[in-house]
Amino acid sequence: MKAFKLAFALVLLTSFSFAQVIESEEGYYGEETTPATTEAKKPAAKPIRAPIDRPWVAQNVADNKPVTLQSINQDYLKDATLVWRVLDLREKMNHPLYFPTEVKGNWRSLMQVILDAIDSTEENPEPLRVYTDEYINVPMSAEELRSSMGESKRLELINDWGETIGDSNIFIAWGAKDVFQYILKECWYVDNQRSLLDVRIMALCPMFWYEPQTDAVAEEVDEEDGMPAVTNRRWRQFSWIDYNEVRPFLAKNEVFNNKNFGQNRTFDDLFLQRSFSSFIKAESNVYDNREINHYIVNGLDQILESERIKNKIRQNENDMWEY
Numbered sequence: 001m002k003a004f005k006l007a008f009a010l011v012l013l014t015s016f017s018f019a020q021v022i023e024s025e026e027g028y029y030g031e032e033t034t035p036a037t038t039e040a041k042k043p044a045a046k047p048i049r050a051p052i053d054r055p056w057v058a059q060n061v062a063d064n065k066p067v068t069l070q071s072i073n074q075d076y077l078k079d080a081t082l083v084w085r086v087l088d089l090r091e092k093m094n095h096p097l098y099f100p101t102e103v104k105g106n107w108r109s110l111m112q113v114i115l116d117a118i119d120s121t122e123e124n125p126e127p128l129r130v131y132t133d134e135y136i137n138v139p140m141s142a143e144e145l146r147s148s149m150g151e152s153k154r155l156e157l158i159n160d161w162g163e164t165i166g167d168s169n170i171f172i173a174w175g176a177k178d179v180f181q182y183i184l185k186e187c188w189y190v191d192n193q194r195s196l197l198d199v200r201i202m203a204l205c206p207m208f209w210y211e212p213q214t215d216a217v218a219e220e221v222d223e224e225d226g227m228p229a230v231t232n233r234r235w236r237q238f239s240w241i242d243y244n245e246v247r248p249f250l251a252k253n254e255v256f257n258n259k260n261f262g263q264n265r266t267f268d269d270l271f272l273q274r275s276f277s278s279f280i281k282a283e284s285n286v287y288d289n290r291e292i293n294h295y296i297v298n299g300l301d302q303i304l305e306s307e308r309i310k311n312k313i314r315q316n317e318n319d320m321w322e323y
Contacts, residue, residue: 051105
């Protein structure tokens with residue numbers, strides 16, 4: 001009988017020693033410290049040279065500066081239109097802005113360039129500022145920026161016997177690969193002094209496409225076959241960025257050139273050359289700058305309205321030559 005009690009006590013002690021729930025500062029649990037994980041957490045060795053991805057000495061773009069733009073004189077402005085444009089990275093033409101999903105040598109995605117510019121490091125003593133809205137006059141706090149880059153989820157802590165012993169909040173962070181759209185705020189204007197139609201991008205906003213981590217989100221069901229009609233993914237704004245402030249960082253990072261790998265082209269060059277596909281979602285109007293989908297329901301009619309706005313802007317340039 002004594003031997004049976006002693007064996008039962010040893011088994012119970014062993015089960016308690018291996019059933020501990022380890023909770024970190026971020027709220028994660030069930031993490032075990034092993035020699036393998038300890039080795040993985042060691043800082044990586046510093047590189048001895050810049051990444052080599054070409055057999056020739058490539059032009060160093062780290063010292064590039066943005067192209068100086070022509071100053072705008074309001075006295076020579078004939079017509080001006082403020083529009084909001086959507087740049088969808090799921091379109092094939094916009095893939096150079098989305099890929100790579102992870103850093104590969106000198107190659108980075110547009111969102112990764114923005115995140116690196118926001119991060120304050122020794123190489124980046126003056127980080128990029130982000131703003132709360134499209135008017136880019138109210139900076140976003142660090143806590144607001146962190147909350148805009150992920151979603152909190154509550155998890156139950158369960159022991160080895162299936163009993164709930166508590167709950168914990170974890171923060172599921174999103175990365176550069178979760179950005180699938182950009183909203184561009186730009187102004188098109190006719191300059192009589194230079195006799196041309198020109199455009200200036202004023203601000204941009206990355207859009208996360210995420211799947212909510214809550215059970216309260218109900219799937220939209222198609223009435224015909226009862227199957228889910230659309231995904232549960234939702235859009236969320238990251239923050240608004242002053243385009244003039246981000247241009248120095250865009251000019252120092254190369255973008256993949258589908259036509260010629262030997263030609264250096266930066267993100268700043270891509271936007272100046274308008275080498276992307278997009279559509280207009282709104283123009284400035286007296287109705288609180290309402291978007292097209294707020295007064296037109298049909299999808300095809302929304303596309304036609306977007307084309308109408310674009311043609312109206314082009315017509316302003318044609319009217320410049322009429323006297």
